[in-house]
Amino acid sequence: MNVDVNLGSRSYRIVVASGAIATIGTRLRELSVGTRTALVSDAAVARLYGKTVTSSLESAGFSVVPIEVPEGEGAKTLAVAQHCWNELIAAGLDRTSTVLALGGGAVGDVAGFAAATYMRGINFVQIPTTVLAQVDASIGGKTAIDHPLAKNMIGAFHQPRLVLVDPAVARTLPEPFASNTYSVYALVSLRTRITGNSLRLPARATARSAVRASRPTAEPGDAARPLVMGLESSAVRSSWVDVIS
């Protein structure tokens, strides 16, 4: 399934397909970007999927500089952003180069912020690996790091050139990243942020209750809070994988 986000010169495509991460090289080549790339990931995700993504990029003629960032919220600091900038400079990435984020929302946020600010903005590609990141954080161009006084306070809007969603990678997600609230929030977001269609819950997802819940990772100034239903997490997670695969 492809979803085209029409934003004039900043338009981009969201590709949703099982096994998509192995196709990143050819898809990036279609964008006619330069051959230098940096792959930002954390150790856990890099261990699982880094080789597949790197091989695909290298087979398509790209050089790949791996940049490791801490797992989770610890990635979203000025020091980690600076580490990314250091690596980009050392590897000689220029305005035609591409930063790829391989990971959850935290990796996407810091990698996107680095891409938005390096040389006033270079190409950015999201390869989200959590359900939350696949249907929310990777879409819309919001990038940020945290300030010691507040979360997501320092950032920029920087649209990706491509979002590559491979639902199959959700199979390796640990709890709580596939927990009730996250997973159902993700499904609600899928409706509101990608398709615009009404949400049809997969048959295997069993509703337990309907509760109004705060978004687990609320953005400052984000007033909208989705109606989140409590569902069996494993059912939702595997449904997400099954429905899209």
Ligand SMILES: NC(=O)c1ccc[n+]([C@@H]2O[C@H](COP(=O)([O-])OP(=O)(O)OC[C@H]3O[C@@H](n4cnc5c(N)ncnc54)[C@H](O)[C@@H]3O)[C@@H](O)[C@H]2O)c1
């Ligand atoms: N920019 C936006 O629009 C936006 C929107 C919502 C949330 N966010 C941000 O997203 C962050 C939360 O993101 P998150 O919930 O994706 O979690 P996360 O990025 O904080 O961490 C996910 C954890 O799961 C691991 N992981 C990721 N994918 C995996 C996989 N496929 N298999 C096994 N392990 C895997 C990672 O190593 C990490 O430890 C917050 O910082 C939030 O502010 C941003």
